[in-house]
Amino acid sequence: MVTTADDIVSVGGKLEPETVLAAYRRGVFPWPTEGLPLLWFCPRQRAVLDFARLRLGRSLTRARRQSHLIFTIDAAFDNVIRACATSNRAEQDGTWITDEVLDCYQRLHRLGHAHSVEAWQGETLVGGIYGVDAGGAFSAESMFHLEANASKLALLHLVEHLAGRGLDWLDVQVMSPHVERLGARLIPRRMFLARLAEALRPGLRLFG
Numbered sequence: 001m002v003t004t005a006d007d008i009v010s011v012g013g014k015l016e017p018e019t020v021l022a023a024y025r026r027g028v029f030p031w032p033t034e035g036l037p038l039l040w041f042c043p044r045q046r047a048v049l050d051f052a053r054l055r056l057g058r059s060l061t062r063a064r065r066q067s068h069l070i071f072t073i074d075a076a077f078d079n080v081i082r083a084c085a086t087s088n089r090a091e092q093d094g095t096w097i098t099d100e101v102l103d104c105y106q107r108l109h110r111l112g113h114a115h116s117v118e119a120w121q122g123e124t125l126v127g128g129i130y131g132v133d134a135g136g137a138f139s140a141e142s143m144f145h146l147e148a149n150a151s152k153l154a155l156l157h158l159v160e161h162l163a164g165r166g167l168d169w170l171d172v173q174v175m176s177p178h179v180e181r182l183g184a185r186l187i188p189r190r191m192f193l194a195r196l197a198e199a200l201r202p203g204l205r206l207f208g
Contacts, residue, residue: 010040015104021113024134025200027193029141029173032098046192047175051159051168053183063149064156069127070120071157073207077109080116080128084142097142105141108132115207117158119150127151129158136201138162139171152178165206169195 009028013019015038020030028042056064085097108114112133119127127150129143140158145151162170172179175186187195 004044007041007043008039009042012037013040014038015100017104017107017111017113020104020108021132021134024132024139025196027189027196029132029139030101032096032101041173042189042193043174044189045175045186046189047172047179047184047186048192048195049159049170049172049179049182049184051163051170053185054159055181055183056156057181060149060152064153067149067153068121069147069150069153071154072118072120073157073161074109074115076118076125076128077114077116077130078106079125080118080130080144081105081142083125083128083144083146084130087142087144105130105132112205112208117154117161119145119147119154119157121147121150127154129154131158133206134196134200135204136167136206137171137196137199138167138206139173141173152182155182162206167199167206169199171196 015030023029023040028040031039031041033039081102085095105114114130114132116128116130118125126147127145129140129151131138131140143151143154159170172184175184
């Protein structure tokens with residue numbers, strides 16, 4: 001992730017579910033960095049995926065049509081986040097999903113605020129994505145795949161689910177080549193925070 005000091009809005013503290021959820025509702029997310037106190041980010045340029053701008057290339061459209069993968073929601077959250085933590089990523093050196101992150105987000109899941117989409121090949125988990133429901137807005141955190149296109153198709157399943165609940169955009173936090181190819185764009189922090197504030201509804205759950 002490429003960031004600047006201006007993207008960091010707070011330093012320190014601990015990862016507790018209540019604190020993390022309150023942060024998401026203000027457009028802030030934690031990003032632990034080895035050797036530093038806990039960093040909290042609200043990027044000046046935020047990556048969002050508007051569903052109306054979703055682009056599916058020929059290969060992904062074909063893969064989606066031919067896929068025999070089965071998709072579930074919240075069937076294996078712990079497995080998904082652990083797989084994300086151990087996935088090798090060319091753009092990252094190591095993982096930000098530390099043991100403390102695992103514990104906090106697993107607790108958020110048990111409280112009904114963190115969710116996952118799983119991609120299965122038979123009984124084998126081959127891909128997935130997880131994120132946080134802030135109550136009217138969803139922030140995608142990380143995804144993994146063991147089979148080609150499994151994470152991309154899991155993301156599309158998530159988009160379909162959220163669209164069915166009335167959402168028309170997804171917070172993907174920072175730009176990556178993958179989400180950019182799908183149609184994600186960068187918007188200024190002020191615009192993102194305004195969209196987030198408009199979307200949030202106290203007590204609204206997007207899952208369950």
